[in-house]
Amino acid sequence: MLALQFAGMTNRRTVTALAGLSHPVRLDLFRRLCARFPLSVSAGDLAAHYEVPRSTMTGHLQTLERAGLIRAERRSQFMFYAADTDGTRWLAEAIISDILGDSAELTGRAETSSP
Numbered sequence: 001m002l003a004l005q006f007a008g009m010t011n012r013r014t015v016t017a018l019a020g021l022s023h024p025v026r027l028d029l030f031r032r033l034c035a036r037f038p039l040s041v042s043a044g045d046l047a048a049h050y051e052v053p054r055s056t057m058t059g060h061l062q063t064l065e066r067a068g069l070i071r072a073e074r075r076s077q078f079m080f081y082a083a084d085t086d087g088t089r090w091l092a093e094a095i096i097s098d099i100l101g102d103s104a105e106l107t108g109r110a111e112t113s114s115p
Helices: 012-020 024-036 043-047 054-066 085-099
Strands: 070-075 078-083
Touching (some): 012 085, 024 043, 043 054, 043 078, 054 070, 054 078, 078 085
8 A cells, every 4th residue: 555655756766866865974975066066076085074984985975876866987096976967967857857746836946938
């Protein structure tokens, strides 16, 4: 019965992206990378803002990457991260279309009209 209630929200990609942002550190990492876009930021620079072990930070970054929200690039022995434009745009559209249902009242999007 519960599965039927949430049938519209079972899109695996949507669930994965939202789960990726469900931890406060990952949500803040994503915000930080979006604010720095289009620049890439080294894992070390990102880690300097959080009091978490290096392995935990790596796990957070990999979760966001698997969710398609950020991209990683290896430069020599260093990893650099940036917001992924396709994944970020997809998530914004998924929230508006799939979850909110294009409701002008909920999304704040006005109906477009021709002049």
